[in-house]
Amino acid sequence: MKNDHLPGEPRLELEDNGISEYLRSEFMTGILDDLSPYLWLVATQNSAHVSSLTYQVVRGRNIIITENPGLHLVWIYDKVFIKPMPKYLLSHAFWQFYLIDPNSTIPAHQREGIKKAALGFMRSYAYLIRHKSDFNLATNDDHRLLPKKIKHSAFIKFILHFKDIPDESVSSRYKFGELRLSRLNFWVTIFLGHFTYHNVHGYYSAYFARFFGPLLFIFALLSVLLSAMQVALAVGQPLNDGSWVVFAYTCRGFATSSIVGVALATAFLLSMFIFRSSRETIFALKDLHRKHRLRMTGSSP
Template sequence: MTVPFLKQNELCHVLSVNDCGIFSDIKQEDERTQYLPGDPRIQLTDPNIGSHLQAEFVTEDLNKMAPHLWLMSTQSSKNISPLTEQIVRGRRLIVTENPGLHLVWIHDRVFLKPLPEYLFSYAFWEYYLVSSHSPIEVLVSQRLLKAMSGFLRSCLYLIQHKSDFLLATGDDLQLIPKSISYAQFVNFMNNCLVEDSSTSARYQFGELRLTRLNFWCKIFLSKSSYHRVEWQYGAHFAQYYGPLLFIFALFSLLTSAMQVSLAAQDMLQSDESWLTFAKVSRGFSVFTIFFVACTAAALLVVLVQMILQGFVFAVAHFISRNQ
């Protein structure tokens, strides 16, 4: 495993490595100012730096679900729409520091994790993740190297054009440091090569739909949900109002039509003055029952067809990828 870019292409030149370890080139009297560029919370000599980085980048649950993610998304690391395309699809760009939510979307929003400045530093990758002198345990550094390589590559897919870059460096998102110019970023992107074999299992997939994650995690993770969308009881139950009202209206219409049909049958046998009206009422009630049944069946067929199409596509893509 190696650094995913060359030293000559690094965009963060603050860190350096010598025989004594890693240090910041910014001259400061206080040793406490020796921290990772862009993240003052993590000191360069912090003995728990491995744990900090794992919390920032390792996606434990998604890695566990990785063998089954083909059921939830196209099995391609390139299945990532640029920022401008995300907006075209009606999605709001929501910043998150949770690595497990990066590139996860639901309805009208997609979650994105910013790129910290130190990921553009060659010295950071070389010392902490590749070097035999790293203070991080070998197995942990290998996990981090794969997770961070995949994360870095995913962010590069998000920024394909200058319009994407302007969005990424805007005050609302700040996905990448403002100190980086568009020309520098393009050069970095063109020279950053990361293969699927060099990434964690999660980053061999692109965008993931949260509704599917919430469904399948009950089976594969034995959890009630992957991530809760609504935190208020009212908002949580409100999402069921539409389907419940539709079902209630459907059965209410059916039972009303049945009652009319039965009442019309009684009128046909007892009162000849209402014979024509009774026949029309019975005919209309039968038509209503038939129409409602056909509508419900059609909606069910469409739903099953959509599910089968997605499943067949996923299976076909999975087989073609593994041949």
């Protein structure tokens, strides 16, 4: 390294004593690593389950730049968070000097964790950028996921070396691909006791707005039920008096049908939710069992 600072990071000198802590903050994903035994409930148990950049766009997702390694490849609704690749990761000297050389200034126990996280991060880019169109997205000024002045052919030759890195060589988080933020927020509360993993709502109005739709739906159902019940009760007197008999029977039948219809619609929606949740859980359990069996037998997935 000819420069006296980390490539692309002029504030950090090569001999800076804080290089270890800096790299840890850049790549380590402590909470996700702690949650990794349960990440099969969050995502497909496949590290290659990462959509390319162009496919992210096809799926209607906006690419959001983040410097938080814990948000890299995390998605919610129409957004996917991606951490840009630092320039120094393209330097062989960086890998050799800091993460491979046993005489590195980074302590061995910290160096191994940083290296695994960095390798997982680099491997994710082998999936994110698969075609020239992906490369173009990564290098345009709207995203700038890759450093400037890098050629497509040179980058592909470089990144392909990371694609075949086994799961044993990366941190626990990168044994999985994309992660759904809504599930992370739920399961991190159950297993780690955190209030949330990441809150995307900066204002109370935005936070509570997501509940308006379901609440309006529930109120509409209750309104139909109450109206139908009132009609059913109100037609009792005309039936007893014998006047407007046909109309009263029609009203009572319509009211009863409305109640039954609301009940069936609610039961259908609940059953669909239970079915989809159960199917995903069963698939995850089967995949977990399959991977465990393969590990026991020493076979490859």
